[in-house]
Amino acid sequence: MTVKVPLRYRIPWKKIVLYVLAIGFALYLVLPFYWIVAMSFMHEVDAISVPPHWIPSSPTLENYLGFVNPSESQALVGGRANEETPYSLRNSLIVATCTAVLNLALATFAAYSFSRLKFKGSQVLLVLYLITRMVPGIAIIIPFYLLMRSFGLLDTYLALILSYTTFALPITIWILKDFFRSVPRELEEAARVDRCGWFRTMWSVFLPVAAPGLVAAGVFAFMTAWNEFMFALFLTSTKAAKTIPVVAANFATDFNTQFTVMAAAGVLAVVPPLLLALIFQRKLVQGMAAGSVKG
Amino acid sequence: MSVIEARRPWSDTAKAYALNAPAMIVIALLVAYPIVYSFWVSLQRNNLKRPRAKRFIGLENYRSLLTDDAFLSALRVSALFVLVVLGFTVVLALILALVLNERFRGRGLLLSLALLPWAMPGVVNGLMWRTIFDAKTGALNGLLSQLGLIDTYHAWLTSGTGAFFFTAMAQVWNTLPFSVIILLAGLSTIPSELYDAAKVDRAGAFQRFGQVALPWLLHPLLIVLILETMNAFRAFDTIYVLTGGGPGDATTTIALLDVQTVLTFTDFGLGSAYAWVITAITLLISIGYIGLLYRKGNFEV
Secondary structure, X not given: OOOOOOHHHOOOHHHHHHHHHHHHHHHHHHHHHHHHHHHHOOOHHHHOOOOOOOOOOOOOOHHHHHHHOOOHHHHHHHHHHHHHHHXXXXXXXXXXXXXXXXXXXXXXXXXXXXXXXXXXXXXXXXXXXXXXXXXOHHHHHHHHHHHHHHOOOOOOHHHHHHHHHHHHHHHHHHHHHHHHHOOOHHHHHHHXXXXXXXXXXXXXXXXXXXXXXXXXXXXXXXXXXXXXXXXHHHHOOOOOOOOHHHHHHHHHHOOOOOHHHHHHHHHHHHHHHHHHHXXXXXXXXXXXXXXXOOO | XXXXXXXXXXOHHHHHHHHHHHHHXXXXXXXXXXHHHHXXXXXXXXXXXXXXXXXXXXXXXXXXXXXXXXXXXXXXXXXXXXXXHHHHHHXXXXXXXXXXXXXXXXXXXXXXXXXXXXXXXXXXXXXHHHHHHOOOOOHHHHHHHHOOOOOOOOOOOOXXXXXXXXXXXXXXXXXXXXXXXXXXXXXXXXXXXXXXXXXXXXXXXXXXXXXHHHHHHHHHHHHHHHHHHHHHHOOOHHHHHHOOOOOOXXXXXXXXXXXXXXXXXXXXXXXXXXXXXXXXXXXHHHHHHHHXXXXXXXXXX
16 A cells, blocks of 8 residues: 655655656767767867867867868868868758759649549559658669669769659658648638639749748658768769768768868758758657658 | 630640659659669660670679678678668657647747758768767767766767767768658647647656557558658668778668769679669568558548
């Protein structure tokens, strides 16, 4: 038998456990990232000291400035990766943006059909899209490489944009289909009564209302393209098209690299997707859940 | 009504397929065709460095897999990697999702933090953990020795077992958020009356979890299991940067072996055979996934 303790004397175990877990997880999630951020602002001497400096003792922007204007020692040690970093950021930005736009253009039509029309084979088609999403990238990378090679598209933006579109398209369609369903049908019907054509209705009535969904799906596609590594590794070879993950990986596989410079490159690579994730947090969480739990 | 019908020459089905045509064409050209083409390449001796030796050899590449030590080892590593990553991910994700499902101060902040690993590119994840696990200057060594848990710095990644385990841990950190979000979405569908009823019945926290939450969570849990299995099975970025497959072949998963075969040895025939094995296994898993979605009637279109 448990002794009845008056309510106000009870130790709030549940609260304690909850906060301990919450703080533990917060540290687990943030400390690794904090470490490379801190390191990216350190001088090399501080970064490799034992015991480690957890806070940069004399913060410096040297590692970041080195990408644009390498000092002599950096140019010597960091080598090509150092010099390629700014180009790769530009490449990543262009490739990811184009991927997002192309995806939205293609997926909007498809998603609209699933949200508004009853048609034969719609289930099969949706499953087909889903299966494409399951296909491992490695399964298509070899033919993709050979194809791009024969078209002379190796080391170009187009090769990357096309491959990332195939990754992102199925999930974009799935996300948009859910968002479109939440747009009230009455809007389009009203427009139709006003004798607007279908395209006009889409463009000036439907899409503006569905804009939040479009943005979320676009952000998904952008992040997929920005983060992708394996295809970029195969398809690019120079600073003309190398994306930031490829250059960041070059830092890691080069034994001469300073950890501080590598950390700075890593931070640069993570800032855009991280900002997008934070800004569009709610929509992205909805989209992730919609893309999987609801099928 | 009939007037409007008459002004619509296209049936819904025709219209729908017209709308889907662009996406379908892109997918046919960029996914379906390459997959079939890849099977064709897998039936060839096809090495870029020896273009003259290129010829059709039937299932020879596949037959060679049975005695291919590198392949068998990679398959073993991959299977083990999936098990370890999955185990840790599911347990951690479940706890974190349950925490996030409660109401407390700082919940929003924790949810934002949980998205951080998700936004991180696998490559950056790899190099981040490299600086942490580093033998001479790593943060893990620094932290553990300052806490008095170790006397001397350890080289975490030099033993096969160590490298494998820490690579798996790096992967877990990266994939955790996805599982958390799915489980959290599952938890949020549980009607609060059920919890209230359990409270009235004086059910303890564990009982409440077992009898109220768990049945509702089974479906999202299965989805997490399947999707994370697929993710772990094809994991590449983090491992490539963190260990490059080493030491020896301790962390050479099947995906890594495939990329090495193709990029380093330019053996496209054998590489394609590897890729097809990966595809076949992934397809089996995804059939399970889709079957599951259908069974639960969650697949309304």
